[in-house]
Amino acid sequence: MIGTLLRIQWTRLRRDRVAQTLTFVVPVVFFSIFALIFGTTGNGKTPSIRLAVVDEDRSAVSKRVLAALGREDGLKLIREAIPRNSAPNTPRVPIDRERATSMVQDGDLAVALIVPKEWGKYFPDFGQEGPEMELLADTSNPVAPQMTFGLLQKVAMGGSPDLMMEKGLKQMESAGSGFELSTKQREQMTTMLQQLRSSAEAADKEAAAGTNAASASVAAEQGGGAINVKKVDVLGAKKTNPAIAFYAAGIAVMFLLFTCTATGGSLLEEAEDGTLERLLSTRLGMTGLLMTKWLYIALVGVVQITVMFVWGALVFGLELWSHLPGFIIMTTVTAAAAGGFGMCLATFCRSRGQLNAISNIVILTMSALGGSMVPRAFMPEGLQKAGLFTFNGWALDGFLKVFWRERPLWELWPQVSVLVALTAVFLWLARRLARRWETV
Amino acid sequence: MTAVLNIRNARKSFGANQALSGASFELRERELLALLGPNGAGKTTLIRAIAGRVRLDDGEIEIFGEKVDEASRRRLLAVVPQELALYGLLTARENLSGFGRLNGVSPEHIRDKVAWALDWTGLADRADEPIGSFSGGMKRRLNLACSVLHEPKILLLDEPTVGVDPQSRENIYDMLGKLRAGGMSLMVTTHHLEEAEARCERIVIIDHGSVVASGTLPELLEKTVGHLRAVTLTLDRPMPNGPAGCESADHGRVWHTKIADVAAELPGLIQRVQAAGCRVENIEVRSPNLQAAFIALTGKALRE
Numbered sequence: 001m002i003g004t005l006l007r008i009q010w011t012r013l014r015r016d017r018v019a020q021t022l023t024f025v026v027p028v029v030f031f032s033i034f035a036l037i038f039g040t041t042g043n044g045k046t047p048s049i050r051l052a053v054v055d056e057d058r059s060a061v062s063k064r065v066l067a068a069l070g071r072e073d074g075l076k077l078i079r080e081a082i083p084r085n086s087a088p089n090t091p092r093v094p095i096d097r098e099r100a101t102s103m104v105q106d107g108d109l110a111v112a113l114i115v116p117k118e119w120g121k122y123f124p125d126f127g128q129e130g131p132e133m134e135l136l137a138d139t140s141n142p143v144a145p146q147m148t149f150g151l152l153q154k155v156a157m158g159g160s161p162d163l164m165m166e167k168g169l170k171q172m173e174s175a176g177s178g179f180e181l182s183t184k185q186r187e188q189m190t191t192m193l194q195q196l197r198s199s200a201e202a203a204d205k206e207a208a209a210g211t212n213a214a215s216a217s218v219a220a221e222q223g224g225g226a227i228n229v230k231k232v233d234v235l236g237a238k239k240t241n242p243a244i245a246f247y248a249a250g251i252a253v254m255f256l257l258f259t260c261t262a263t264g265g266s267l268l269e270e271a272e273d274g275t276l277e278r279l280l281s282t283r284l285g286m287t288g289l290l291m292t293k294w295l296y297i298a299l300v301g302v303v304q305i306t307v308m309f310v311w312g313a314l315v316f317g318l319e320l321w322s323h324l325p326g327f328i329i330m331t332t333v334t335a336a337a338a339g340g341f342g343m344c345l346a347t348f349c350r351s352r353g354q355l356n357a358i359s360n361i362v363i364l365t366m367s368a369l370g371g372s373m374v375p376r377a378f379m380p381e382g383l384q385k386a387g388l389f390t391f392n393g394w395a396l397d398g399f400l401k402v403f404w405r406e407r408p409l410w411e412l413w414p415q416v417s418v419l420v421a422l423t424a425v426f427l428w429l430a431r432r433l434a435r436r437w438e439t440v
Numbered sequence: 441m442t443a444v445l446n447i448r449n450a451r452k453s454f455g456a457n458q459a460l461s462g463a464s465f466e467l468r469e470r471e472l473l474a475l476l477g478p479n480g481a482g483k484t485t486l487i488r489a490i491a492g493r494v495r496l497d498d499g500e501i502e503i504f505g506e507k508v509d510e511a512s513r514r515r516l517l518a519v520v521p522q523e524l525a526l527y528g529l530l531t532a533r534e535n536l537s538g539f540g541r542l543n544g545v546s547p548e549h550i551r552d553k554v555a556w557a558l559d560w561t562g563l564a565d566r567a568d569e570p571i572g573s574f575s576g577g578m579k580r581r582l583n584l585a586c587s588v589l590h591e592p593k594i595l596l597l598d599e600p601t602v603g604v605d606p607q608s609r610e611n612i613y614d615m616l617g618k619l620r621a622g623g624m625s626l627m628v629t630t631h632h633l634e635e636a637e638a639r640c641e642r643i644v645i646i647d648h649g650s651v652v653a654s655g656t657l658p659e660l661l662e663k664t665v666g667h668l669r670a671v672t673l674t675l676d677r678p679m680p681n682g683p684a685g686c687e688s689a690d691h692g693r694v695w696h697t698k699i700a701d702v703a704a705e706l707p708g709l710i711q712r713v714q715a716a717g718c719r720v721e722n723i724e725v726r727s728p729n730l731q732a733a734f735i736a737l738t739g740k741a742l743r744e
Contacts, residue, residue: 274523
């Protein structure tokens with residue numbers, strides 16, 4: 001009996017491609033996406049953080065520390081950029097404090113490092129006497145500032161041992177503790193400092209030539225606090241609950257897609273139960289039917305997003321009321337595009353079962369790549385760009401411009417344009433695909 | 441009676457499959473016409489073509505003697521689909537109201553029309569219940585009502601009684617009778633041949649995409665199996681030599697024959713059996729029926 005039943009179940013699975021896809025393909029697809037996001041590309045390296053650096057000090061020390069920082073695999077230093085609001089082919093210029101701040105605010109980068117004037121003079125600043133480095137951070141990416149801070153301490157300790165020792169001795173001598181080197185000791189110390197400096201410079205050259213001096217960094221990882229860094233939250237400092245904006249937008253867009261696809265699936269149900277045939281025999285016509293359904297789905301989407309954000313505002317302190325115009329714009333265009341997406345997918349699929357399988361794969365993939373599940377800032381640069389090929393990527397960017405970056409409304413034009421264009425494309429495709437139900 | 445619907449030489453192919461190959465017939469005013477045929481004969485394609493949902497490759501469809509545009513076709517003609525094309529989460533009233541409006545009933549008239557339909561279908565006391573809990577027969581009646589609220593002149597019904605009990609069938613045909621009395625012309629497809637035989641004035645039989653016979657039941661019988669009654673005699677013991685013109689079965693215990701006049705010919709038949717020393721245990725006389733004519737026209741081979 002059990003054997004017969006097992007055989008029947010297995011035969012059904014063998015003949016049901018949708019079930020096979022959901023059982024075997026979907027998990028592998030998602031495993032691959034998350035492996036790409038969190039495990040990079042399989043080489044075991046952490047994805048690089050793009051760090052804008054502004055060296056206002058321009059001392060030998062600051063240059064040396066920044067050069068060491070630039071050799072870290074985990075960082076990619078950006079020193080030049082095209083001036084803001086310039087044409088794309090405008091020559092790049094060195095980044096200054098203002099440009100660095102705007103780059104972080106605009107979401108071009110998660111972190112920027114400002115080395116203030118006279119910083120090198122006090123390095124290593126164990127006594128916290130000199131000016132602090134400033135780490136401008138977009139705290140929507142909590143990893144980037146922490147990692148930059150850690151790597152800064154590492155290169156300070158490991159990349160400049162001569163400076164550290166020299167400074168240490170000076171501080172001991174000036175502390176009035178009675179400690180003073182003899183002439184011979186000072187000569188030996190000077191020789192030793194020269195050797196350390198030579199060694200550090202040789203490491204610099206080797207690293208520059210591609211052979212990283214890994215040994216220099218081992219001791220540094222055990223230290224900390226050689227560089228005083230002030231973290232400046234350029235976006236979320238004034239927000240009551242900054243992370244909520246991300247989760248609200250991410251989850252709202254993902255579930256909007258599920259809702260719209262499920263609602264669009266009513267078309268397939270109607271085709272299967274004969275209601276569609278009856279509807280098409282009325283005065284409505286296919287275009288009228290599709291447009292009515294799209295309008296309904298879009299309205300449901302607007303209500304769904306609104307309920308979610310109002311809940312976020314009431315319970316989690318999401319700053320909805322102060323961002324209402326941007327919210328209305330983004331919600332409208334996002335729901336319209338999601339409605340079009342739902343109609344497109346529903347008309348593409350031949351059955352409700354097929355729609356369920358395909359929508360699960362497509363929506364979860366887009367949500368993963370587009371940042372609904374994991375902020376795109378956490379992803380490797382390539383995947384961040386891939387996210388722009390997803391519906392979620394554009395919708396989320398728009399919502400985050402409103403709630404996180406607080407950009408003026410007119411700056412939403414790229415997102416609004418793309419979503420409106422997607423709406424038109426989705427509806428056009430849906431209309432084409434729906435021809436199969438029309439007069440044959 | 442004048443023809444309200446004329447189909448002439450209707451042809452339609454789907455790829456290599458020829459669904460209609462020159463079908464021609466007419467539906468007359470206020471009549472109930474049965475469109476019969478084996479599975480795959482082309483009935484559904486024909487109904488969809490008449491409803492404007494299939495574009496013919498060749499042939500003509502005229503309504504009231506004219507080729508009408510889509511708007512006129514929708515106003516004059518309605519289809520009751522075989523599927524229960526209703527919204528299960530809506531109530532009977534909501535389904536009627538929705539489909540009535542989509543079929544062009546004006547907002548000021550829809551209330552009265554729905555009230556009429558609820559009364560006509562016998563669903564007035566369940567009007568505000570979601571139809572998910574309705575029986576098959578109730579849904580069938582509602583399915584029918586949703587197509588006629590705009591008062592079309594011609595109604596095409598695709599298997600209107602499939603899956604319902606005899607009481608519901610009676611009810612549905614009573615409802616159709618009221619529509620005819622109101623001036624509507626009806627065409628039904630069905631596999632219940634006894635229904636067609638008992639209820640419909642004329643019958644059209646279609647096979648392989650074309651009409652193989654049409655007319656009243658007597659006309660069809662005359663064209664196919666004739667008017668002879670089939671007689672089966674069951675005896676108490678085998679009879680070695682039966683009467684002339686009889687065929688034996690069950691080793692001479694059962695005898696089949698055909699007679700034109702039962703009153704005149706049956707007594708003589710019984711006397712001949714008794715004269716042979718046998719006793720008649722049972723006599724079965726069958727009139728020629730639509731089933732026999734249908735099989736004679738379309739054959740016994742399965743079509744699917």
